[in-house]
Amino acid sequence: MAFDPQLAEIRFGCGLSPSHVPMRDATAMLNGLLKVDQAAQDWPIPGFDGVFADARAYSAARRARKQAVDTPQFAARDKALNQQRALMRDHQADWFIQRLLRCVTTPDGFRERVTLFWADHFTAQGKIAALRYGATPYVETAVRPNIAARFEDLLIAAVTNPLMLHYLDQHRSTGPNSRRAKRLASRRGLEVGLNENLAREVLELHTLGVDGPYTQQDVRQLAELFTGMTYNLKDGFRFSSGHAEPGPETVMGQSYGGDDAGFEAIQDALRDLARHPATASHLAYKLAVHFTSDTPDPDLVAHLTARYRETSGDLMQVYAALLEHPAAWVFELRNVKPPFAYLASACRALGVPAAALRGLNRKQVHRLFLRPMQRMGQRWEFSNGPDGWSEADGDWITPQALAERMRWCMAVPARLMERLPAPLAMLETALGTRSNAQLRFVATAAETEREAVGLILASPTFQRR
Amino acid sequence: MTKHASSSAKAYSRRSFLTRSGLVGCSLAASPLLTPVSFAAAPWDSRLVVIILRGGMDALDVVQPYGDPAYAGLRSSLLGGPQNGALDLDGYFALHPALAPLMPLWQAQQLGFVHAVSTPYRNKRSHFDGQDLLEAGTPGLHERRDGWLNRLLQVTPGVEARTAFAIGQGDMKLLQGSAPVSDWSPDAQIALSPQAERLAGLMMEQDPLFHAALGEALDLARDARDNAANAARRGKRSRPHQRIADYAATQLRGDTRIAAFSINGWDTHNRQTGALTRALGRLSDTILTLKAGLGAGIWDKTAVVAMTEFGRTARENGTGGTDHGTGGAMVLAGGAIRGGRVHGHWPGLDEAALFDRRDLMPTGDVRAQVGWIMRGMIGVRHQDIANVIFPGVEMTTDPGLLRL
Numbered sequence: 123m124a125f126d127p128q129l130a131e132i133r134f135g136c137g138l139s140p141s142h143v144p145m146r147d148a149t150a151m152l153n154g155l156l157k158v159d160q161a162a163q164d165w166p167i168p169g170f171d172g173v174f175a176d177a178r179a180y181s182a183a184r185r186a187r188k189q190a191v192d193t194p195q196f197a198a199r200d201k202a203l204n205q206q207r208a209l210m211r212d213h214q215a216d217w218f219i220q221r222l223l224r225c226v227t228t229p230d231g232f233r234e235r236v237t238l239f240w241a242d243h244f245t246a247q248g249k250i251a252a253l254r255y256g257a258t259p260y261v262e263t264a265v266r267p268n269i270a271a272r273f274e275d276l277l278i279a280a281v282t283n284p285l286m287l288h289y290l291d292q293h294r295s296t297g298p299n300s301r302r303a304k305r306l307a308s309r310r311g312l313e314v315g316l317n318e319n320l321a322r323e324v325l326e327l328h329t330l331g332v333d334g335p336y337t338q339q340d341v342r343q344l345a346e347l348f349t350g351m352t353y354n355l356k357d358g359f360r361f362s363s364g365h366a367e368p369g370p371e372t373v374m375g376q377s378y379g380g381d382d383a384g385f386e387a388i389q390d391a392l393r394d395l396a397r398h399p400a401t402a403s404h405l406a407y408k409l410a411v412h413f414t415s416d417t418p419d420p421d422l423v424a425h426l427t428a429r430y431r432e433t434s435g436d437l438m439q440v441y442a443a444l445l446e447h448p449a450a451w452v453f454e455l456r457n458v459k460p461p462f463a464y465l466a467s468a469c470r471a472l473g474v475p476a477a478a479l480r481g482l483n484r485k486q487v488h489r490l491f492l493r494p495m496q497r498m499g500q501r502w503e504f505s506n507g508p509d510g511w512s513e514a515d516g517d518w519i520t521p522q523a524l525a526e527r528m529r530w531c532m533a534v535p536a537r538l539m540e541r542l543p544a545p546l547a548m549l550e551t552a553l554g555t556r557s558n559a560q561l562r563f564v565a566t567a568a569e570t571e572r573e574a575v576g577l578i579l580a581s582p583t584f585q586r587r
Numbered sequence: 588m589t590k591h592a593s594s595s596a597k598a599y600s601r602r603s604f605l606t607r608s609g610l611v612g613c614s615l616a617a618s619p620l621l622t623p624v625s626f627a628a629a630p631w632d633s634r635l636v637v638i639i640l641r642g643g644m645d646a647l648d649v650v651q652p653y654g655d656p657a658y659a660g661l662r663s664s665l666l667g668g669p670q671n672g673a674l675d676l677d678g679y680f681a682l683h684p685a686l687a688p689l690m691p692l693w694q695a696q697q698l699g700f701v702h703a704v705s706t707p708y709r710n711k712r713s714h715f716d717g718q719d720l721l722e723a724g725t726p727g728l729h730e731r732r733d734g735w736l737n738r739l740l741q742v743t744p745g746v747e748a749r750t751a752f753a754i755g756q757g758d759m760k761l762l763q764g765s766a767p768v769s770d771w772s773p774d775a776q777i778a779l780s781p782q783a784e785r786l787a788g789l790m791m792e793q794d795p796l797f798h799a800a801l802g803e804a805l806d807l808a809r810d811a812r813d814n815a816a817n818a819a820r821r822g823k824r825s826r827p828h829q830r831i832a833d834y835a836a837t838q839l840r841g842d843t844r845i846a847a848f849s850i851n852g853w854d855t856h857n858r859q860t861g862a863l864t865r866a867l868g869r870l871s872d873t874i875l876t877l878k879a880g881l882g883a884g885i886w887d888k889t890a891v892v893a894m895t896e897f898g899r900t901a902r903e904n905g906t907g908g909t910d911h912g913t914g915g916a917m918v919l920a921g922g923a924i925r926g927g928r929v930h931g932h933w934p935g936l937d938e939a940a941l942f943d944r945r946d947l948m949p950t951g952d953v954r955a956q957v958g959w960i961m962r963g964m965i966g967v968r969h970q971d972i973a974n975v976i977f978p979g980v981e982m983t984t985d986p987g988l989l990r991l
Contacts, residue, residue: 191905521804
C-alpha cells in the first residue's frame with residue numbers, strides 16, 4: 123500500500139473535485155505547505171487584530187450606551203450597539219464562508235486539513251460578547267502560519283494568543299505573592315490568586331497528554347510560571363510583570379525563571395514541554411487517529427512518535443512520516459468526516475461555484491450551513507470544551523445528526539447550484555475508484571436527479587475518509 | 588488531581604451508544620434498533636425532567652419577596668407583589684403573573700420553588716462558564732468534561748440508551764459522558780421519499796454504524812411525526828417548546844426515565860418585563876404540556892426541576908432590566924414534588940445581606956437540592972452523589988423537596 127492520488131485527496135485533503143487533478147505524490151503534497159498560502163490570499167480573513175478592532179468598537183458602544191441610560195440619547199446608542207452586534211455577526215458569517223471556500227477551491231487540501239487539525243488541538247473560544255467570534259481570526263493568526271514549523275512554535279503562538287488566555291482564564295491568574303496581589307490586598311482588601319486552567323490544559327491537552335507523566339505539583343508550578351501573561355483590548359497580548367509570581371518554578375524537574383524572569387522563561391518551559399517524549403507520543407497518536415482511524419495502527423503511531431522525537435517536533439518531518447507509512451493508505455475508508463469537512467467536501471465534489479457561496483448573506487449562511495452544522499453536532503467555533511471535537515465516528519453518526527446530514531444533502535445542493543451535476547458523473551468525480559456498482563445503481567435508481575445527488579453525498583462511502 | 592476524560596473514555600461519549608451496544612459485528616437483522624422497538628424496562632419507575640433555563644433567570648422577579656422590607660427599594664419598574672398584579676403565594680412571596688396558569692399546581696402542592704440557591708460559580712458572571720459549571724456539576728470550572736446527569740447514569744445499573752433523552756437541538760452537556768443516552772429533536776426531519784429511503788437503506792446496509800443510525804432515525808422521525816399529528820388532532824397550538832415538552836412526555840410514557848432540555852431567553856438586561864413574561868410563558872406551557880402528556884399516573888411520580896446558571900442583580904438597572912448576578916431560584920413541579928411552598932433559606936435583601944452588596948446571597952447549592960431529589964426518586968447512594976455525581980457537594984440535611 124503506497125501513495126494513491128485519489129485517496130490522498132479524500133483522506134488527507136478536502137475531497138475530490140471536478141476542478142483539480144489530485145496531487146501526484148507525497149512530495150508534492152508536502153511541498154504545498156511550503157509554498158505561498160494561496161487559499162488564504164484568495165479568501166482572506168483578518169488576523170486577530172481584526173477581532174480586537176471589533177471588540178473595541180463593541181466595548182465602546184456598550185459603554186456609551188450605559189452612560190446614556192435615562193437620557194434622550196439612549197435609543198440612538200442602543201441602536202448603535204445593536205448595529206455593532208450585527209456587524210460582528212456579519213463578520214462571523216463572512217469568515218466562515220472564506221474558510222469554507224478555501225476547502226472548496228484549493229488544490230492544496232492538505233494545508234486546510236492540518237490547519238483544521240491544529241485549530242482543534244488548540245481550541246479557543248470567545249466567552250464574552252466582545253470576543254464571541256474570535257476563533258477564526260485566532261486560527262488565522264496563531265495556527266495557520268505555524269503548521270509547517272516546529273511544534274514548539276505552534277504551541278507558543280497558540281498558548282500566548284489573547285483568545286487562549288481569555289478562554290482558559292489565564293488573564294485572571296495572578297501570582298499570590300505578585301506585586302499586584304499585594305497591592306490589591308493592602309489597598310482594597312481583595313484576595314487574588316492563581317488560576318490553573320491554562321497550565322493544566324497545556325500539560326493535559328496540548329503537550330504531554332492526559333496520561334502524561336506530570337503531577338498536580340507540575341500543574342501548580344506551571345500555573346505560577348504562567349502568571350504575567352495577560353492581554354487587554356487596546357494592546358493585545360502583554361506580559362505584565364506585576365502579575366507574575368516571584369521566584370523560580372520547577373516544571374517536570376526543570377527550573378525556570380527567577381526573581382526578575384519574564385516571558386522568556388515561559389517560552390523556555392513551553393519549548394521543553396513541546397520536546398518532551400510524552401508529547402511526541404500524544405501528538406503521534408492524535409494525528410494517526412485524526413487522519414486514519416479511531417483505532418490506528420500501532421506501528422504507524424510508533425513511526426510518527428519516533429520521527430517526532432528524532433526531529434524535536436519538526437512538523438514537516440512528522441507529516442512526511444505520516445504520508446510514507448503503509449497504514450496511511452489502506453483502501454477502506456474509515457473515519458467519518460466531521461460536519462464542516464463533510465459539507466466542504468460535498469460543495470467541492472459538486473463543484474459549487476465560488477460566486478454562489480460568496481453571494482450568500484448572513485441569514486443564508488446560517489440557514490444553509492451554520493444551523494445544519496449545529497444540528498449535525500458541530501456548532502461552528504464552539505466545541506464542547508478545550509479538548510475540541512470528538513474523533514469518535516459514533517459521536518457524529520447519531521440518529522439525529524445523520525438525519526440532518528441527509529436532509530442537507532437532499533435540499534441544499536439544489537439551493538446552491540442552478541444546475542446540479544449529472545449523478546453518475548458526479549459519483550465518479552466524488553469517489554473515483556471508491557465508487558462501486560451498488561452506488562451506481564443507487565445513482566440511477568433514484569426518482570429524481572436531486573435525490574440521486576443527495577444519496578451519493580449521503581452514502582457512507584462519501585461520508586468517510 | 589482529577590484527571591478527566593481520557594481519550595478512551597472520550598471515545599465513549601453520549602453519541603456512541605450505537606456502536607457500543609453490541610451492534611457492530613452482530614446480525615443487523617437482529618438489531619433492536621432496526622426493527623419495531625422493544626426496550627428493556629428501565630431500572631426505576633419515577634421520572635425526572637431537568638430543564639436548563641439559559642441566560643440567568645431573575646429569581647427576585649419570578650418569586651417576588653414582597654414581604655422583605657428592602658425589596659421595594661431595589662426595584663422600581665420591576666416592583667412586583669400582589670399590589671402590582673403578582674399572585675400571593677404565602678404572604679411573603681408572590682408569583683410573577685406570567686406563571687398564573689401554574690397556580691392550580693401550587694394549590695395542589697405540585698409546584699414549589701427553592702429560593703436563594705446557586706452553583707459554586709461566583710463573581711465572574713459569564714453565561715458560558717456559568718452554564719458549563721451548572722451542567723458539569725463540579726465545585727470549580729473545568730474539572731470534568733462530562734455532565735452530572737450522565738454520571739448519575741454511570742452509577743446506576745440497568746441503564747439503556749433510551750433511559751435518558753436529550754431533547755432539542757442545543758447541546759445538553761449535563762447528559763454528555765460515557766453512559767449511553769439518546770437524543771432527538773421533534774423538529775428534526777429526515778424528509779426522504781419512500782424510494783430514497785429504500786435506496787439509503789440499501790446503501791448503508793454494509794456499514795453497521797450508518798445502518799443502525801438510519802434505522803433509529805427513521806423510527807424516531809416516525810414517532811415524532813405521529814406525535815405531532817396527534818397533537819394537531821387534539822387542536823394544540825404547536826410552538827417549538829411545546830413540541831419538545833410533548834415529545835419528552837411521549838418518551839417518558841415509554842421506557843425513558845430522564846429527559847433534559849433547555850428553555851432560552853432569560854438574559855434580561857433591558858426591558859425585563861416583556862422578555863421575562865415571554866420566557867415564563869414558555870416555562871409555564873412546558874410544565875402544563877408535560878403534565879397533560881404524561882397523564883395523571885405518571886405525573887404523580889414525576890419531578891420537573893428547572894434551574895439556571897446564575898441569578899441577576901438585586902437592584903434594577905437603568906434600562907428596566909437586571910444584570911448578571913449570583914443567587915437564583917429553582918422551579919420544581921410534578922406529583923413527586925412537595926410543592927405549595929418556597930423552600931430554601933431566605934437571606935434577606937438588606938445591602939449587607941447581599942452577595943458582594945449586589946446579588947441575592949446564595950444560601951444553598953443547587954447541586955445539593957438535586958442530589959436529594961435523585962436520592963429520593965432513584966435511590967442513588969449518598970456516596971455516589973458526593974463522590975461521583977456532584978464531587979464534594981455537601982448534603983447535610985434533607986431539604987424535603989419530595990413528597991415521598
